[in-house]
Amino acid sequence: MADLFIYPEFEVVRNKDRCIACRVCERQCSNGVHSYDEECGVMVSDEARCVDCQRCVSLCPTRALKIVKSDCTFRENANWQADTIKEIYKQANSGGVLLSSMGNPKPLPVYWDRILINASQVTNPSIDPLREPMETRVFLGKKPRAIERGEDGKLKDNLTPQLELSMPVMFSAMSYGSISYNAHKSLAEAASRLGIYYNTGEGGLHEDFYVYGPNTVVQVASGRFGVHADYLDAGAAIEIKMGQGAKPGIGGHLPGTKIVGDVSRTRMIPEGSDAISPAPHHDIYSIEDLRQLVYSLKEATQYKKPVIVKVAAVHNIAAIASGIARSGADIIAIDGFRGGTGAAPTRIRDNVGIPIELALAACDTRLREEGIRNDVSLVVGGSIRSASDVVKAIALGADACYIATAALLALGCHLCRTCQTGLCNWGIATQRPELVKRLNPELGAERLYNLMTAWRHEIMELLGGMGINSIETLRGNRLMLRGVNMTEKELEILGISHAGE
Amino acid sequence: MKRVVVNEKWCLGCHLCEYNCAFANSGLKDMAKALKGKPLFPRIRVLDGGDGITFAVSCRHCTDPICVRSCISGALAFRDGAVTIDKERCVGCFTCILVCPYGAISRDADGAVQKCELCLKNGTGAPACVRGCPNGALTYEE
Numbered sequence: 001m002a003d004l005f006i007y008p009e010f011e012v013v014r015n016k017d018r019c020i021a022c023r024v025c026e027r028q029c030s031n032g033v034h035s036y037d038e039e040c041g042v043m044v045s046d047e048a049r050c051v052d053c054q055r056c057v058s059l060c061p062t063r064a065l066k067i068v069k070s071d072c073t074f075r076e077n078a079n080w081q082a083d084t085i086k087e088i089y090k091q092a093n094s095g096g097v098l099l100s101s102m103g104n105p106k107p108l109p110v111y112w113d114r115i116l117i118n119a120s121q122v123t124n125p126s127i128d129p130l131r132e133p134m135e136t137r138v139f140l141g142k143k144p145r146a147i148e149r150g151e152d153g154k155l156k157d158n159l160t161p162q163l164e165l166s167m168p169v170m171f172s173a174m175s176y177g178s179i180s181y182n183a184h185k186s187l188a189e190a191a192s193r194l195g196i197y198y199n200t201g202e203g204g205l206h207e208d209f210y211v212y213g214p215n216t217v218v219q220v221a222s223g224r225f226g227v228h229a230d231y232l233d234a235g236a237a238i239e240i241k242m243g244q245g246a247k248p249g250i251g252g253h254l255p256g257t258k259i260v261g262d263v264s265r266t267r268m269i270p271e272g273s274d275a276i277s278p279a280p281h282h283d284i285y286s287i288e289d290l291r292q293l294v295y296s297l298k299e300a301t302q303y304k305k306p307v308i309v310k311v312a313a314v315h316n317i318a319a320i321a322s323g324i325a326r327s328g329a330d331i332i333a334i335d336g337f338r339g340g341t342g343a344a345p346t347r348i349r350d351n352v353g354i355p356i357e358l359a360l361a362a363c364d365t366r367l368r369e370e371g372i373r374n375d376v377s378l379v380v381g382g383s384i385r386s387a388s389d390v391v392k393a394i395a396l397g398a399d400a401c402y403i404a405t406a407a408l409l410a411l412g413c414h415l416c417r418t419c420q421t422g423l424c425n426w427g428i429a430t431q432r433p434e435l436v437k438r439l440n441p442e443l444g445a446e447r448l449y450n451l452m453t454a455w456r457h458e459i460m461e462l463l464g465g466m467g468i469n470s471i472e473t474l475r476g477n478r479l480m481l482r483g484v485n486m487t488e489k490e491l492e493i494l495g496i497s498h499a500g501e
Numbered sequence: 502m503k504r505v506v507v508n509e510k511w512c513l514g515c516h517l518c519e520y521n522c523a524f525a526n527s528g529l530k531d532m533a534k535a536l537k538g539k540p541l542f543p544r545i546r547v548l549d550g551g552d553g554i555t556f557a558v559s560c561r562h563c564t565d566p567i568c569v570r571s572c573i574s575g576a577l578a579f580r581d582g583a584v585t586i587d588k589e590r591c592v593g594c595f596t597c598i599l600v601c602p603y604g605a606i607s608r609d610a611d612g613a614v615q616k617c618e619l620c621l622k623n624g625t626g627a628p629a630c631v632r633g634c635p636n637g638a639l640t641y642e643e
Contacts, residue, residue: 017533019533019537020536022520024520027515061520061532437511437513438513439636440638
């Protein structure tokens with residue numbers, strides 16, 4: 001039932017002088033906002049259907065369209081704000097849990113924006129990355145505690161499996177099912193060209209993508225969808241997903257409408273059935289249980305692949321990370337509370353979890369204090385938005401970053417946050433063939449490649465400015481960071497000084 | 502010689518190529534001024550093949566073009582790898598429209614025939630349909 005209490009959120013503004021009634025907007029809108037009035041010869045719109053995905057705006061050849069936020073207002077109230085009131089109306093109408101997509105949009109602190117990076121002046125030279133070599137390569141995995149030599153005096157190879165990344169960024173988990181075949185192909189192709197990794201998420205690996213295996217992280221999550229021996233063998237690393245930043249503590253739910261054709265085959269579940277991932281792994285109730293799964297997976301793949309354990313950033317994250325490091329995992333991935341999702345209960349997305357910056361600093365500090373930092377690599381995600389966020393994360397102690405929202409933006413996502421409807425006009429979060437084809441993976445891969453190449457250049461510029469010529473030298477180098485607009489406690493947790501100190 | 506290559510796999514059926522074509526050949530600077538409220542005379546057409554398949558069709562610039570052979574006034578010619586038209590010489594007999602196996606020739610607003618000339622004459626550089634295609638369904642290749 002349509003909710004009469006809620007006035008449409010957006011308005012479609014059409015410049016009548018410019019509109020040539022080419023009807024591109026009508027053909028491109030899967031929500032059915034635009035239509036052509038034959039009698040009057042003009043385009044009309046039903047703004048109640050608009051989700052502000054900007055597809056029509058981007059494709060309108062005469063720039064005749066814009067979407068604006070409706071200024072229809074409730075009486076102002078600092079306590080009962082418009083969104084809160086609308087949510088009450090929605091729930092009173094539907095009786096259901098509110099659902100949202102992508103990351104937490106609330107105005108909670110973004111610590112990246114309160115951290116500033118150092119640069120060399122006078123007393124130490126900065127480095128020009130255009131003229132001098134600069135290393136952005138990183139290796140993820142357990143590092144040996146000591147160099148060992150054999151009786152012949154030669155170095156013993158005691159290195160466990162590592163992931164080699166040309167730059168400290170990977171595409172994080174997004175399942176085939178939650179995103180389209182073409183979106184997955186774009187990520188896989190770009191990762192392979194860039195020498196980094198993408199992640200299958202909990203959707204299995206489509207048979208067409210086995211060729212990208214050397215650049216694929218295969219995920220094992222609580223529903224175990226799509227997991228079989230060939231799948232584990234195909235990937236370069238295996239990730240056990242314990243939690244996700246957007247919805248810590250709960251599982252996943254891909255509606256049956258998206259479980260069609262190849263998605264159903266790849267997940268190994270019947271067509272049309274809901275794919276429900278349980279909240280916990282039912283075989284993991286302790287670190288010891290986690291250790292069993294880590295070693296089962298290592299055993300199944302002849303100890304040739306590093307195992308990643310991914311958790312959401314929650315209150316006791318440092319202790320949890322310490323436990324994971326002791327479980328035998330090679331890499332810990334931590335997902336902050338601003339991480340994205342294809343669908344999550346709104347209350348959980350907006351209120352559960354902690355910022356990744358604090359979680360990262362706390363984990364790195366704890367692992368160092370316990371002398372086990374070398375046993376694992378740290379990968380962080382949950383809204384890494386730019387090359388400077390990457391540099392700040394590395395300086396706080398991360399080995400690499402996971403990006404997903406930024407990658408989807410590169411593919412055309414406009415963060416309308418209605419992935420759960422399956423009507424994505426950009427061909428990303430949909431399984432409808434006519435929408436999926438809107439994302440040409442050749443163009444998608446090119447855009448991702450461009451984005452990462454640009455970030456790599458920026459990372460090198462920032463490193464050079466600090467007088468550093470390798471990512472490895474920056475890792476955990478918190479002296480390169482200063483905080484502004486933060487309390488004593490925040491600075492203490494981040495382990496950085498205030499600007500001016 | 503480069504050709505406009507069509508890949509129906511990525512064609513969205515948005516018809517933007519038709520509008521970009523008509524605009525590029527209008528000689529005007531503003532698309533709204535060129536196309537608003539007027540019948541559209543594009544040299545490329547998006548066809549619906551059913552089953553969700555759409556694709557654009559424009560002149561293939563055949564190496565032995567039947568349209569050129571059929572032209573009674575010598576308006577159509579095959580030059581430098583492209584089939585071009587001299588509208589001054591076209592008498593509007595439309596024989597070329599009848600013989601073109603692709604249906605790529607059409608009548609223009611003035612009664613002469615028009616066809617894709619790869620934007621070689623209108624000063625837009627690369628073909629406007631290719632440049633404006635949002636999904637790479639049209640490419641300009643050797």
